[in-house]
Amino acid sequence: MTSNESRRISDLDTLKAFGHPLRMKLYRLLYISRKATASQLAEQVDEAVSLVSYHLRKLADHGLIEEAEQQGTDGRERWWQPASKRLNLHNEDFSDAPEKVATHAAVGRLVFDQHVELYRRHLDSAQSWSPEWRSASSGSEYLARLTAEELAALGQEMHELIDRYEERGRARDEAGDTEGRENVALHLYAFPFRS
Structure with missing residues (x-):
């Protein structure tokens, strides 16, 4: 399993x-x-x-x-x-x-x-x-000024949010609620850069 x-x-x-x-x-x-x-x-x-x-x-x-x-x-x-x-x-x-x-x-x-x-x-x-x-x-780019700690916290919150949606979708899918449900790719990149 x-x-x-x-x-x-x-x-x-x-x-x-x-x-x-x-x-x-x-x-x-x-x-x-x-x-x-x-x-x-x-x-x-x-x-x-x-x-x-x-x-x-x-x-x-x-x-x-x-x-x-x-x-x-x-x-x-x-x-x-x-x-x-x-x-x-x-x-x-x-x-x-x-x-x-x-x-x-x-x-x-x-x-x-x-x-x-x-x-x-x-x-x-x-x-x-x-x-x-x-x-x-959707497609978006966000440019923020953060500390390493803030970036780590943001990433953790985003993972938790996505996990909730993914778990909800899988549970509904397994219960047979497949009407209108598609595979969705969500790619997130968060990294420091200097211009």
Whole structure:
């Protein structure tokens, strides 16, 4: 059963295992679907089932995903699910050696690139959504002057708010209230900069 806790990736081997483009996509798809087989995921990423199975096993070897309870009658198919509520990466876990710093930065860039690609696809298809969804979508940039402590507090409050909405949506989804419900991506970046 998926843990209701967040998983903090703090070791280099797990970070490297997660830092593969296809594995990130598979993890995201598995997170959205909650449970899926390699065949179902392979269809979504347009890759061979054997390749997807290999990458799922690598994610499982590092405890990022786990086998799920069998969902159908076909006992030959393995079902997978995320092993935790969310994954977290923290800079301080990878700042004590050059290889760790470089790997953390590379994985961060890959995550960002995938976020950008997801948003580009949304922009390209925005007119195919109903006016209600187009109106509900948003994009904003806020520029504030904060201390490190204030930024940390803001981030914590935002995570708590998003958690409440996500939990409410999942509970309603599991209760069968799926009418009008879609997958929603919310990407937040908060970082200091100098102009």
